[in-house]
Amino acid sequence: MKDSPARFADLAGTRLYRRNIFAVTGLPVDAQGRAVRRQRARLDARLAVEETWPGDDGTPAPDGYRKEEVRLAFEEFQDPRGRLVDELLWYWRDADLGCGCDPVTHLRHDDAVERHSRAIEAETGAIDLTEAERTGLWDEAAACWEDLLDSPDLRAHIARRLTDLADPRLDGYSSDDFLPGFPRLLVSPFAELAGDRAVRPRLAAACDPWMTCPAFAAALHDTFEEPVTEAVERVGQGLRLAAEEHHADRNWDALQLLGDRVLPAFGELEPLKPFASESQYEELAHTVAVAVNNVALSICDDSRPSRGQKDKAVDLLETAYEIAPERDEDLIHQNLLALYEHGATGSTGARQNPGGEMRTAECAGCMFGMAALIGGVIAGATAGWSWAVGIIIGGFVLMGVFSS
Structure with missing residues (x-):
């Protein structure tokens, strides 16, 4: 098994979804080659006269993205390993990924992204939700991600995408080079949020459903150490x-x-x-x-x-x-x-x-x-x-x- 892509460390924290290259650029997860170049030219022109652009419709970025953030996001498309990590952490919607997954798997994945990103944004103040609503989102996100990570469909999806991306730099990589790093990345926002002693009791309670999954539990023990x-x-x-x-x-x-x-x-x-x-x-x-x-x-x-x-x-x-x-x-x-x-x-x-x-x-x-x-x-x-x-x-x- 090879080392996990460095992108796991880049995305860790409360900006897990905001930093996603598909969130920043507004491109669908199946975008490649010419589509990426055209969108880059379009946004370069737009940001030459505007300070920010809002990003993807589903992105939780109320202040939008500045020119430098957009430039860095497009550069991440050059690394197929990092690109695959971002792809797995963004909405698949109706993109033609050629993976042969059951449509239910894609719906389950997008539900996980939706609930998880909203929970994080509620904790950081980007959206206004009650404590009960936040707790509900954390619970649902944990259930969705645990269900997905336990599914053989996700492993098969990654294997197919490694083939379809057709990049020599992915040779020798398998699903096992990506999946082990996901639980730690998914709970990484808790580490940043727990820096506020006033919210630790509620955050610790919100971790309860995540602790039922051994992979999340091990990462959370390190997070709260x-x-x-x-x-x-x-x-x-x-x-x-x-x-x-x-x-x-x-x-x-x-x-x-x-x-x-x-x-x-x-x-x-x-x-x-x-x-x-x-x-x-x-x-x-x-x-x-x-x-x-x-x-x-x-x-x-x-x-x-x-x-x-x-x-x-x-x-x-x-x-x-x-x-x-x-x-x-x-x-x-x-x-x-x-x-x-x-x-x-x-x-x-x-x-x-x-x-x-x-x-x-x-x-x-x-x-x-x-x-x-x-x-x-x-x-x-x-x-x-x-x-x-x-x-x-x-x-x-x-x-x-x-x-x-």
Whole structure:
């Protein structure tokens, strides 16, 4: 199998369809030779007197295309490999592609392009749709593309087009040189859109139907690797600062850090859970829940904090109970019941379970585990997941030593 065409990298992102050479030039996907040259001459003349032209009727380019964009698009016709990628990502309509496909395959393909391009344009603000309408388009696009990529008709279509384009530079190429790169290209807009932290929860939910297809799922895990890493690092930084305040007996400052930094950062990670390691997520939830538990109990057992501060501690402990993994639920629940019973004042009796608040050594072990998780994520992104696994396992071993 040869390397995938460089055009996959060129098109990746939210301009996946806007950059398409057929969108920019307005040519049908079966255009070749003389038809391409005539359209180029026509647009050169038009753009000599006009700033832009609108492109294909189906193109989502409200501002049109400038002369330089059109020139670059025509130059892409010189590479038959790139041209085939653009062809597969644009409307086939009633073009005579000589592929012998069932007409239903062509209709299914155009439906996929339509829904996918509209979903992307809605996210970038080019068209105005409600969140429900956007979600519907993402769902439909995922179903259409998954159905098409699973169909033997698409493989046969590419094989026939490689023959019909009759270019020596395509000799030795097969469908397998094009199909593997498509899933990553189709989900590439998510990577760009996920740069906005405010929309990540909704985008992550929109990925649900794409995650059912293994090819898309693998690409999406890579796509959301950086947002997951960022969220884990923010949680870890907040935990370290809160631990310093807690160990210095500045428990109210520690609680504020947990409430203002750690829990919101963990909340940002929660919708990204499908893209994180299950064990990594559970260990992080454990670390956060135990940190809140320990600080809340320290505040409620202390005579110095005000009633409002103790109420705040109970509120955060309730939040910790909601995110705690199963192994921590009973302990935190018992602590909450004790705090409710004693009004969160004086000696609460909350430590009726061994380790209602973790021992100092356990806290140290917990921090080793936290550092291992963060280091593992960073190592996975930079040096490969074999390094990540080694770092995480080593950190957990140290955590076990301290905890025991």
